[in-house]
Amino acid sequence: MKKFEHYSIIKQLLRWTILVFPIAILTGSAIALFLWLLNQAIHYRFGHQWLLFLLPAAGIVIYFLYRLFGKNSEKGNNLIIDEIREHGEGIPKRMAPLILLTTIITHLFGGSAGREGTAVQIGGSIAAMFGRWFRLNESDTRVMLTAGIAAGFGAVFGTPLTGAIFALEVLAIGSIRYNALFPALMASIIADITVAAWGIHHTAYHIDIIPHQIYFMSDLLPVDLLLIIKVIVAAIAFGLASFIFSGMVHEIKVILGKVIPIKWLIPVAGGMIIIGLTYINGNQDYLSLGVDPQYPGAITIPSAFHAGGADTWSWLWKTIYTTTTLASGFKGGEVTPLFYIGATLGNTLSQLLNAPVSLFAALGFIAVFAGATNTPLACTFMGIELFGGEYALLFAIACFTAYLFSGHSGIYSAQTIIVPKF
């Protein structure tokens, strides 16, 4: 490398900082609006529980919104991953408002879904729009789209480093390439700052101080070997939960498609199943996002961090609710339900394994997500950004073990396999 090449790197970095700036600001602002609306919708439903009965009708509305205005944006996250790999039909501008609107509808009427799909699609479609305006070539457009994913993901969860790594890691299974890292990092930082500047706050999770246990040679050894073994056992369960989740979304979609020939009736059926499940359960804990409690004592993600904060089978209920909701055409994404499934499963396993409950809830939170999206590195960073660096080693062990046990499919069918898992 010649000396003056350093100037060209600086030029590149400045160029990308300028290019991603408007995308990150706009994505961050859209995410702030989305998070605010989402919060309004969720709390409105808490006060008006009958809204759940309109879920089947809401499903029809979402179906026809996509049918009439959607073009190819129904493909969602997979479309963005596809476009980064190989330029195809392009990402339409309408993707952003459509996914925002339909996600709010899903949550207002009690569908069990997430918000990362919405965030990624808002970021991706804004990035695609600016890419066309800036007349970028194909390779620069890919970097731009990656930055859009990073901005959306980093902003929606308040985790900029995770957003950037997720955007690079989600594109393929088994490897990560560094080419778009600087633009992605810039975009997610700026988008995260934008959300905060709008006054929107993220949920704070805490791992309680874990009681110091006396174990074999504990004065000498830096880690608790028994704890590591427990983490690996739990992580195998987390990986299997991801595997079940991904498989069920796929299977339920196939079955509904076969049983119900009229397409707009599929979300009606999905909505009715959710209503039926809620009657069986007797409570609305597994509806919607699962972050804020509907009533004191409800099972939520934060409650799962404490002993008694989840039922033994909460993770399975949430799996059934969410896979039914998403497979029948409702919108929002999978990640927050995966957090819920992981945290509640971690809660259950901590009792079986006699392990610290908040630590295992945190491990489940990140590991089920790592398995289902095939992004173990991003999830390790998410653990560090959300819960602190003290348990970084355990986060990595849990995420990579769950990743190995989640199978090759995952929730994003557009991912290509670069390095097989086994």
Add this chain to the structure above:
Amino acid sequence: MKKFEHYSIIKQLLRWTILVFPIAILTGSAIALFLWLLNQAIHYRFGHQWLLFLLPAAGIVIYFLYRLFGKNSEKGNNLIIDEIREHGEGIPKRMAPLILLTTIITHLFGGSAGREGTAVQIGGSIAAMFGRWFRLNESDTRVMLTAGIAAGFGAVFGTPLTGAIFALEVLAIGSIRYNALFPALMASIIADITVAAWGIHHTAYHIDIIPHQIYFMSDLLPVDLLLIIKVIVAAIAFGLASFIFSGMVHEIKVILGKVIPIKWLIPVAGGMIIIGLTYINGNQDYLSLGVDPQYPGAITIPSAFHAGGADTWSWLWKTIYTTTTLASGFKGGEVTPLFYIGATLGNTLSQLLNAPVSLFAALGFIAVFAGATNTPLACTFMGIELFGGEYALLFAIACFTAYLFSGHSGIYSAQTIIVPKF
């Protein structure tokens, strides 16, 4: 994926845990011995400063040790990287004892070098030995060697997660593949535990609590934008320091080879330059490892974390000392000197940029190393493992920026470029 395939993954994981177990235990024990001997050698030299005058003679001994017994092990870390990429002439067993002995000699007589080269070569050569005993096929041998690197690196610095990521990331520039991750993680954890079980402790570094600064919208924004800009500016300097370091090792080697036709005289010349530099300096601060202080007030890595703990040009002095030491044939590796260069440069830059000194020393510590070895992800984790997760985002920004500015060569010439930096 069929259901029963999960059993085969468990089988694979158990198989690898068993395979890496003896390697990790043996590597960890060898590293414990090495760290103990190194500490003895360094403190013996502190009490016997005249040993420095024997550095040229020590260089001759090292030269002939490799000439007579070395076979191809002189190639060091590059040989291991080469063998993982493509099976060649093989890694000889003698590599481990030779590098251990010659590193101790280098430090006993005041050569400015590190210890990660030694650790990686001990791990790699032990892994190669067991690979032959177990009659592993080529692809399994590669995984085994990667686990050997992880064990050595994780054990010598007490950072198991970093060790595993480093072993995967160091193999190529611009990408990381996940295939050997589980064995590497197991190996580095077990090796780290082994070192601790032998009663060997690692240096603890601390980032002081950083005074809360009032900045633009500081109540609302999650990060300090001005601080991020300062980090990027500093990281460009860290990257350039890596670039200068890698270039100088190469150039000095070429020049010495041209000027001095008799090969065994090259380390003599190198040793005499180090003696001359020490006279010019008037102190022995830049000799050897630079971790423990030779006298109260000496400039060391820990001292660089405090205001006044490094001179303005300490980083340049250490660069000259270390590149001369290594280019003339002494042994030990580059990483601890790179920590030293980074921490002292961070100390200097913190004054120029009016930034927190301990934070910028920590950033330099990891970022100069990230640039010189092209392992930004491993170095981000190293920052988290050594200094805590609170500044994970800044660690990542610093490591990836330095990585972009360090050029394509780095200190390991065997690295192949998968994704160019610009």
